[in-house]
Amino acid sequence: MDIKVNEKFDIIFGDRNDLEIVEGRAEFEQRIAVRTIAYYHEVIGKNLSNEEILGLIELQAQRVAADQPELDSLASITAEFAPNKPNTVNLTLTYDNGDEVDFTFSE
Numbered sequence: 001m002d003i004k005v006n007e008k009f010d011i012i013f014g015d016r017n018d019l020e021i022v023e024g025r026a027e028f029e030q031r032i033a034v035r036t037i038a039y040y041h042e043v044i045g046k047n048l049s050n051e052e053i054l055g056l057i058e059l060q061a062q063r064v065a066a067d068q069p070e071l072d073s074l075a076s077i078t079a080e081f082a083p084n085k086p087n088t089v090n091l092t093l094t095y096d097n098g099d100e101v102d103f104t105f106s107e
Contacts, residue, residue, distance in 0.1 A: 002027050009034065029093065029101055032064045036091060037105045044087065044107050054079045057089060073097065082106075 004012045004020040012020045022030055039060040043053055057079040065074055073096045082088040088106040095101075 002030060005030065005034070028065075028068055031068075032061050032091075032093065033103045033105075035064050036061050036103070040089060040105060041107065050081055054081065054089070057091065061091060061093075 001021050001023050004022040006012055014020045036057060040053075040057055043056050048056070058077050061077045061079070065077065074093060075096045076092075076094045078092045078094070080090050082090055082104065085106065088104060091103045091105070093101045093103075
C-alpha cells in the first residue's frame with residue numbers, strides 16, 4: 001500500500017479530502033514509475049551512450065520489480081528513446097497475460 005500520486009507526482013486527495021491509496025499491481029506500477037524516473041534524472045547528465053542509459057533504466061526497473069516477489073506475472077521490461085522527442089524514454093512493462101503498461105518520461 002502506498003499514497004497515490006498523479007503523473008506529476010502530486011498527492012491525490014479523495015472526495016472527503018482523505019489521502020488516496022494505491023495497492024497491488026497499481027502500487028507496483030507507480031513504484032516503478034517513481035523510482036525509475038528518479039534514477040533517469042541521476043544518469044542523464046553522465047557521459048553515457050544512449051544504449052548504456054537504456055540498459056541502466058531497464059536494470060533499475062528490474063531491481064524495483066525484484067523488490068516485490070509477490071508480483072511474478074511480469075514478462076518483460078523494455079526501454080527505448082522516443083523517436084521524435086529528444087531525451088525522452090518510453091518504458092514498457094509487459095505482463096504474462098499480454099497486458100502492457102507504458103511510462104514516458106524526459107529530463
